[in-house]
Amino acid sequence: QPQLVESGGGLVQAGGSLNLSCTVSGGTFSDYRMGWYRQPPGEERGFVSGISLNGDKTYYIDSVKGRFTISRDNAKNTVDLQMTSLEPEDTAVYYCTAGAVEGDYWGQGTQVTVSS
Secondary structure (H helix, E strand, O other), X not given: XXXXXXXXXXXXXXXXXXXXXXXXEOOOHHHOEEEEEEEOOOOOOEEEEEEOOOOOOEEEOXXXXXXXXXXXXXXOOEEEEEEOOOOHHHXXXXXXXXXXXXXXXEOOOEEEEEEO
């Protein structure tokens, strides 16, 4: 069973940038569809971005297109979410997820706070 650990969250002013990283240990990383979800205060968790097994396909919700970039390194077992032009509406706990045949695995989350 893989373990997912996110890092890189923090407090940033609007217009700033942050890079989230997720390191996966255990399992076979290249077998996992990877993604990022977020849960804003008082709201439900929702999908933000995803990436295919070999990284050739990426997916984003409309509100982050052009601002966020997802990438993965199958040699390092990491998936990153580069976030630019951050907005207060991006404030949330961000979760890394690994999609496997047997089910989905989740990290513990990392807080991103964007001040106006």
